[in-house]
Amino acid sequence: MDNAVEKKLALSHFWVAFGAFALAAVMGLYQVIERSGFFGFLESREVYYASVSTHGVLMGFVLTTFFIMGFGYYVATSSLKLPVWNKTFAWTGFAVALLGVVLAALPLLGGAASVLYTFYPPMQGHPLLYIGATLLVVGSWFWCVSMIVMYMQWKKANPDQPVPLAMFATTANAILWLWTSAGVAIEVLFQLIPLALGWIDTIDPGLSRTLFAWTLHPIVYFWLIPTYTAFYCLVPKQAGGFLFSDEMARAAFIILVVFSLPIGFHHLYMDPGISHGWKILHAIGTFVVTLPTFITGFTVIASLEIAGRLNGGKGLFGWIASLPWSNPMVLAIILALLMLIFGGFGGLVNASYAMNAMVHNTAWVPGHFHLIFGGTTVIMYFGIAYYFWPVLSGKPLFSNAMAIKQLWTWFIGMSIMTTPWHILGLLGQPRRIDSVNYNNNLLTLSWEPYEAVMIFGGAILTYSAGLLIYNLYKTQISNESYQGEIEYAEPIHAVNDLPNYLNSFKIWNIVIAVFMLIAFGYPILQHFLMETFGSSRWGV
Amino acid sequence: MHIDQLERKWAGISLGIAGLFVVLILISALFHGINAPSHVETIDSARLHLSEEFAEDKLGPELNPDGSLTVRVVAGRYGFYPKTMTLPAETNITFRWVSLDVLHGVHIPMTNMSTMIVPGYVAEVNTVLHHTGDYPLLCNEYCGMGHAHMWANIKVVSKDQWLEMYNKGEANHG
Numbered sequence: 001m002d003n004a005v006e007k008k009l010a011l012s013h014f015w016v017a018f019g020a021f022a023l024a025a026v027m028g029l030y031q032v033i034e035r036s037g038f039f040g041f042l043e044s045r046e047v048y049y050a051s052v053s054t055h056g057v058l059m060g061f062v063l064t065t066f067f068i069m070g071f072g073y074y075v076a077t078s079s080l081k082l083p084v085w086n087k088t089f090a091w092t093g094f095a096v097a098l099l100g101v102v103l104a105a106l107p108l109l110g111g112a113a114s115v116l117y118t119f120y121p122p123m124q125g126h127p128l129l130y131i132g133a134t135l136l137v138v139g140s141w142f143w144c145v146s147m148i149v150m151y152m153q154w155k156k157a158n159p160d161q162p163v164p165l166a167m168f169a170t171t172a173n174a175i176l177w178l179w180t181s182a183g184v185a186i187e188v189l190f191q192l193i194p195l196a197l198g199w200i201d202t203i204d205p206g207l208s209r210t211l212f213a214w215t216l217h218p219i220v221y222f223w224l225i226p227t228y229t230a231f232y233c234l235v236p237k238q239a240g241g242f243l244f245s246d247e248m249a250r251a252a253f254i255i256l257v258v259f260s261l262p263i264g265f266h267h268l269y270m271d272p273g274i275s276h277g278w279k280i281l282h283a284i285g286t287f288v289v290t291l292p293t294f295i296t297g298f299t300v301i302a303s304l305e306i307a308g309r310l311n312g313g314k315g316l317f318g319w320i321a322s323l324p325w326s327n328p329m330v331l332a333i334i335l336a337l338l339m340l341i342f343g344g345f346g347g348l349v350n351a352s353y354a355m356n357a358m359v360h361n362t363a364w365v366p367g368h369f370h371l372i373f374g375g376t377t378v379i380m381y382f383g384i385a386y387y388f389w390p391v392l393s394g395k396p397l398f399s400n401a402m403a404i405k406q407l408w409t410w411f412i413g414m415s416i417m418t419t420p421w422h423i424l425g426l427l428g429q430p431r432r433i434d435s436v437n438y439n440n441n442l443l444t445l446s447w448e449p450y451e452a453v454m455i456f457g458g459a460i461l462t463y464s465a466g467l468l469i470y471n472l473y474k475t476q477i478s479n480e481s482y483q484g485e486i487e488y489a490e491p492i493h494a495v496n497d498l499p500n501y502l503n504s505f506k507i508w509n510i511v512i513a514v515f516m517l518i519a520f521g522y523p524i525l526q527h528f529l530m531e532t533f534g535s536s537r538w539g540v
Numbered sequence: 541m542h543i544d545q546l547e548r549k550w551a552g553i554s555l556g557i558a559g560l561f562v563v564l565i566l567i568s569a570l571f572h573g574i575n576a577p578s579h580v581e582t583i584d585s586a587r588l589h590l591s592e593e594f595a596e597d598k599l600g601p602e603l604n605p606d607g608s609l610t611v612r613v614v615a616g617r618y619g620f621y622p623k624t625m626t627l628p629a630e631t632n633i634t635f636r637w638v639s640l641d642v643l644h645g646v647h648i649p650m651t652n653m654s655t656m657i658v659p660g661y662v663a664e665v666n667t668v669l670h671h672t673g674d675y676p677l678l679c680n681e682y683c684g685m686g687h688a689h690m691w692a693n694i695k696v697v698s699k700d701q702w703l704e705m706y707n708k709g710e711a712n713h714g
């Protein structure tokens with residue numbers, strides 16, 4: 001099959017993703033230095049908050065969305081062996097999303113939209129921020145439609161056959177994202193844009209927060225699913241083995257999609273506008289959504305063990321040494337799992353309805369999500385990039401040794417940066433401060449050594465980001481040629497008699513609709529039933 | 541369909557771990573009353589100065605007939621009002637926080653006093669401060685350029701000492 005257009009499509013998305021990543025990484029280094037307060041001449045809260053807002057939008061929305069779209073297009077075409085459906089449609093989605101990024105970048109870089117990537121109404125940024133963000137989401141909806149159409153095309157041509165796992169996961173993610181993005185879309189279209197353009201004078205920030213919480217949790221699973229897809233479908237093959245269980249993987253993806261949606265109130269545990277009962281309900285759902293991660297940890301490590309033993313590893317732990325540590329994707333998953341253990345532990349603390357009060361909105365929280373998103377999720381994006389780039393560009397990877405070095409430095413930098421960040425949170429440092437101005441000397445003095453260590457972590461991470469971009473760029477401009485295709489892992493047990501509920505999303509969409517109605521129906525409706533007082537717009 | 545025995549067992553263990561955490565949370569919430577601040581009470585943030593409860597002279601600690609305290613604080617860019625307060629240790633305290641402008645959050649480090657302060661809502665937190673000493677009270681939600689400058693001071697003293705001060709009218713240095 002000639003899939004030159006598909007390759008170009010995926011590669012274009014990846015370059016936008018990693019271009020955004022490179023810019024945001026440099027901003028991250030500036031931020032960790034600025035906030036330490038050790039370099040007085042650098043201090044500027046205007047620049048700092050413009051940088052934090054841009055860093056968040058680029059890492060959280062641009063890197064992820066474009067990476068996920070590019071990855072999805074190529075997984076669809078290579079796993080289903082189908083051309084991408086309606087390529088003009090796909091390119092239109094790319095263009096719309098890219099236009100959105102450019103429009104949002106203008107006020108962000110100019111310091112006119114320093115409301116951070118979570119918007120925080122009733123503070124008000126430049127209208128272009130909201131319009132740009134909306135276009136980015138609309139562009140990603142094109143991708144969702146493409147994925148669902150291709151999934152249906154394949155199912156129609158192959159009735160009663162199990163959909164290839166990688167595509168099953170990708171379709172699950174497209175469906176998840178359509179459900180997920182609805183919350184923030186309602187907030188932006190009915191509250192933020194009308195307020196920014198002066199069509200309405202006040203909004204109810206409690207309602208905004210409820211709608212944002214709808215999106216805020218499942219969005220992290222939208223980011224995570226390509227990582228888990230690589231865990232299950234790419235890594236076992238790269239490690240020289242097989243997938244331990246295809247069926248459990250499907251079950252894990254379904255639980256992720258269904259249960260990541262109705263649990264967003266664990267971001268609002270400390271909010272006055274939601275009563276105990278709703279918070280506890282969402283807390284219980286939050287623990288249900290740990291199950292697919294527990295299962296993934298087991299299945300993926302079992303798959304690695306199969307590979308290690310096939311490579312000649314013996315004994316209880318000997319198989320670990322026999323894994324191909326010099327394969328970027330295998331190294332990426334080993335480091336990703338290490339960070340998942342610690343990040344997951346922190347996540348359990350955050351999710352705990354009562355314990356959350358000790359860490360809420362402290363430095364612990366950015367420490368946590370840098371470890372679990374910037375660490376676990378994104379290091380696998382790197383592993384995927386090293387594997388996909390030669391296939392997509394038709395050129396061999398510039399340097400495998402550099403890739404290995406890059407992954408190690410990312411892991412080391414992330415560990416050095418996030419460990420003190422967590423400790424700062426436990427020592428009471430609030431998140432999102434540009435400098436320390438509290439006159440409580442003992443407490444703030446105790447923060448300083450941790451601030452200093454974080455700078456080293458940030459510097460190592462920036463160096464690592466540079467290695468990644470350099471390697472991908474040198475690969476791209478190489479004169480040599482490379483022929484290869486993406487290879488998917490086979491399960492050790494062939495998939496027979498797959499029940500329909502593990503091969504279709506119809507029933508699950510109904511379950512999600514019911515769960516969402518239960519979880520968010522009344523909490524949204526209450527804002528129209530009780531007397532609320534709107535807030536007018538405020539600058540930053 | 542093939543599910544390995546080991547995988548079945550592990551799924552059971554995972555369910556057990558998650559279940560244990562849920563049970564612990566439910567016990568602490570339902571039997572020990574450990575709950576997040578969730579009062580669902582609305583207020584007009586634009587008219588706080590005219591309200592019965594949050595007018596300037598009503599802010600700070602107030603001793604209730606049952607010996608507990610109600611502490612009313614207004615958060616606004618960029619400060620908490622009153623700016624300094626002295627509070628008693630080992631006393632049931634109900635904090636009532638309101639914002640006069642944008643979103644804020646507040647916590648007292650090393651205690652479980654933490655809440656978001658959303659404009660339009662009263663954030664109510666019930667807690668007991670166990671240790672005497674000086675504490676900062678910090679804004680922990682981005683509220684604009686001066687976010688890092690938004691803080692106040694709290695001094696926690698013994699109950700007896702506090703009552704003495706309160707009766708002299710010194711507990712609130714607003």
